[in-house]
Amino acid sequence: MATSIEDILQRAAPVLPVLVVNHVDDAQPLAEALIAGGIRVVEVTLRTPAALDVIRVMKDIPGLTVGAGTVVKPQQIHRVADAGADFAVSPGLASDIMLAASEWSLPLLPGIATPTDAMHALNFGLRCCKFFPAEAAGGVKMLKALSGPFPDFTFCPTGGISLANAPSYLALPQVLCVGGSWLVPADKLAARDWAGITELAKQASSLG
Numbered sequence: 710m711a712t713s714i715e716d717i718l719q720r721a722a723p724v725l726p727v728l729v730v731n732h733v734d735d736a737q738p739l740a741e742a743l744i745a746g747g748i749r750v751v752e753v754t755l756r757t758p759a760a761l762d763v764i765r766v767m768k769d770i771p772g773l774t775v776g777a778g779t780v781v782k783p784q785q786i787h788r789v790a791d792a793g794a795d796f797a798v799s800p801g802l803a804s805d806i807m808l809a810a811s812e813w814s815l816p817l818l819p820g821i822a823t824p825t826d827a828m829h830a831l832n833f834g835l836r837c838c839k840f841f842p843a844e845a846a847g848g849v850k851m852l853k854a855l856s857g858p859f860p861d862f863t864f865c866p867t868g869g870i871s872l873a874n875a876p877s878y879l880a881l882p883q884v885l886c887v888g889g890s891w892l893v894p895a896d897k898l899a900a901r902d903w904a905g906i907t908e909l910a911k912q913a914s915s916l917g
């Protein structure tokens with residue numbers, strides 16, 4: 710799916726769930742539980758051996774846009790593109806990953822946390838980034854400060870975001886959506902508590 714990362718984040722709004730899935734058998738029911746709660750875009754982190762298979766299952770679910778998260782090496786770009794990911798998310802900003810994503814025409818959401826990072830992103834023509842780790846890197850105050858020198862940047866703040874603090878980020882015009890793992894807690898996923906996950910997704914979706 711060749712579309713811009715801005716379009717993908719706008720589709721995700723208000724919340725992009727960050728998923729850590731250990732069992733490929735959970736991919737379909739988890740996606741369905743999230744869709745029932747109003748979620749349209751997910752980020753499957755490459756933190757588990759099952760992640761690429763989870764992406765392969767989820768990308769065939771109608772109405773769901775699937776990203777690959779925790780991309781930390783350039784070689785992972787072709788693996789996630791091969792698995793059918795619609796976009797890739799990286800916790801930081803690395804030239805080799807940005808080049809690989811551009812070679813594979815894969816929309817990329819790189820993480821930035823400082824003005825220097827924003828300048829590197831600009832050099833690559835990128836103006837839409839993850840703000841990571843949002844809370845630890847200065848939260849809403851830092852995002853507002855970054856928007857002074859970089860007024861046309863847009864963000865998906867991620868890292869320490871919860872139902873409680875999400876509204877303060879979503880109120881900023883430069884925030885397209887927020888990301889977070891709180892919608893799919895490890896204990897609810899382990900218990901295959903699909904109804905509980907739908908409930909958390911509904912609460913998150915209603916932030917928009």
Ligand SMILES: O=C(O)C(=O)C[C@H](O)[C@H](O)COP(=O)(O)O
Nearest residue numbers: 727778779800867868869889890
């Ligand atoms: O794995 C990645 O690609 C990351 O960059 C980090 C994740 O987005 C955050 O770890 C999610 O943060 P929490 O919502 O606080 O759990």
